[in-house]
Amino acid sequence: MTAESSQRRAEGAGISGLEAHLETVQFPQGSCLMREGSPGDACYLIVSGEIRTEVERPDFDSNGVVSFMGPGAVCGELGLLDDSPRSASVYAHTDVTARRLTAGALRELCDRDPQAGVMMLRWLARSAAEKARTFSRDLEEFIFTGPRG
Secondary structure, X not given: OOHHHHHHXXXXXXXXXXXXXXXXXXXXXXXXXXXXXXXXXXXXXXXXXXXXXXXXXXXXXXXXXXXXXXXXXEEOHHHHHHOOOOOOEEEEOOOEEEEEEEHHHHHXXXXXXXXXXHHHHHHHHHHHHXXXXXXXXXXXXXHHHOOOO
């Protein structure tokens, strides 16, 4: 999913009209947006900059980089949707500006305006589903053709 299509989807889902529920946050390069195993208490819509998703690899000296994402991408939505601990850590690969949606703000939105809440939940679910489909395609390609490079 491109940043532009993600932004259009966000606007189509009414996200642009939900400014009261989204907080603008800044992350300097190298800082941690979320840590693997921590509570899924918020998600982030990347406005500018690039983030890096990593998983712990206890048998190695370094973590495994899973993906890089830029403007228009969403991270952390799965933990927010199912109230599960984070499955990966996310770092600011460059300076990042993002819009944060907390679990509390999402609950408040669903209570105050159920229709807008449903639109937001659908948008978050589509983002999570798109990542799962992309991961599945990439894994299939890796299994059948070997690593890229």
